[in-house]
Amino acid sequence: MPDACQRQEGSTATKVVAVAWLLTAVFYFYQYMMRSAPAVMVPELTGAFGLSAVGVASLVGLFYWGYAPFSLVAGVCMDQLGPRKVVPLGAATVAVGAILFSTADPTLASVGRFMQGAGGVFALIGAVYLVTAYMPASRAATLIGATQMFGMAGGSAGQFVVGPVIAGGLAWDRFWLLMGIIGIPIAVLLLVFIPRPQQSPDKPKGSLGSAVRAMGTVFVNPQSLLCGLIAGLFFIPTTIFDMVWGVRYLQEAHDLPYSLAVLRSASVPFGWIIGCPLLGWLTDRIGLRKPVIVGAGIVLLGCLAAILFVPPGTFPSYSLGLLTGIASGAAMIPYTVIKEANRPEHAGTATGVINFLNFSITALLGPIFASRLMAAAAGGEREVGHYQSTFTPLLYGVALAIALTFLLRETGPKARKSLEASPAPAGLPAE
Secondary structure, three states, rough: OOHHHHHHHHHHHHHHHHHHHHHHHHHHHHHHHHHHHHOOHHHHHHHHOOOHHHHHHHHHHHHHHHHHHHHHHHHHHHHHHHHHHHHHHHHHHHHHHHHHOOOOOHHHHHHHHHHHHHHHHHHHHHHHHHHHHHHOHHHHHHHHHHHHHHHHHHHHHHHHHHHHEEEEEEEOHHHHHHHHHHHHHHHHHHHHHHOOOOOOOOOOOOHHHHHHHHHHHHOOOOOOOOOOOHHHHHHHHHHHHHHHHHHHHHHHHOOOHHHHHHHHHHHHHHHHHHHHHHHHEEEEEEEHHHHHHHHHHHHHHHHHHHHHHHHOOOOOOOOHHHHHHHHHHHHHHHHHEEEHOHHHHHHHHHHHHHHHHHHHHHHHHHHHHHHHHHHHHHHOOOOOHHHHHHHOOOHHHHHHHHHHOOOOOOHHHHHHHHHHHOOOOOOOOOO
């Protein structure tokens, strides 16, 4: 009887965690939809705020200035406080940020966009924390990939759903107000369903000092820095090129109509929906991380080169965007690697560190790419050559990510089994 009761309690606890993870993934979908939506309403935002295209790109980019630094805050909070105390607050912050963005006041909108990033980061880090803290390690990459699948589904919906809605007559400010209102019940549901963390009697009470030490331990691990750089270089073709300039590139460089450009651009995040769980499953299946990252990087490099330099119509419609997104899904594998390369009790902090490094790259490089594009066009109409000269460095970035992957220590299940079967070399981080 006691064994039966324990099994029943364990099954119930697993279901509760699964529901909590699913709701957190829905929160990730919600914030990612707002992250990508500005790409389909640049003319409306330009007119409403009285800004140039570069000004709008800078305003939209404030999302990452909130997202990147608060990744560290979110990671530490997960380890010190648990997800139940912080993830619902993050959802409420995103909701308020959306409402502020709808005011069309440049100052309030800037604050609101920053809040969307600062609160939105708790979605991914909360979901990854639930996976790494409560789910089997053998399924970690698959479930983290599934989490990103939800995010990119939101990113895709922010383009192919929101674009036609805006074109159909819904005012841009009404859209943001509606999104803010939707965020409130999401925050409430998260508060209700995320379980309270189980306090272990031998676990020391969290403090600022222990949080700082945990962050320092993760940061000084070279494997952590490699993971952040690789993920960031895999992400920026989507976060900077596709989600900000993708629609305009297809309109201005290839003369596609707005409705078709939106759908073509949305094929990239739709590819992430396929690639994240697929590549996560593949790396768990073969028990190795690095070969999947390298292979996907080579595919991504080829796709980006084709998008920029191959004449339109050479490949079937949507194929390049879809394949780009699928290959980009390998960016989530380093999120598993960094957890495996650091101590288990630092799982939340490790996720925060890689998210900080990842999206700091987007925050820093986004305005630079926008300025380069404006300088290339010299104030005139933007043409295909301007986009090519501006975004060619993305190819160098992906090539660098592939090279850096060879410096990563293999942490997959197969490598861990081999390590356990032989004496560990001196100097390896404890796991």
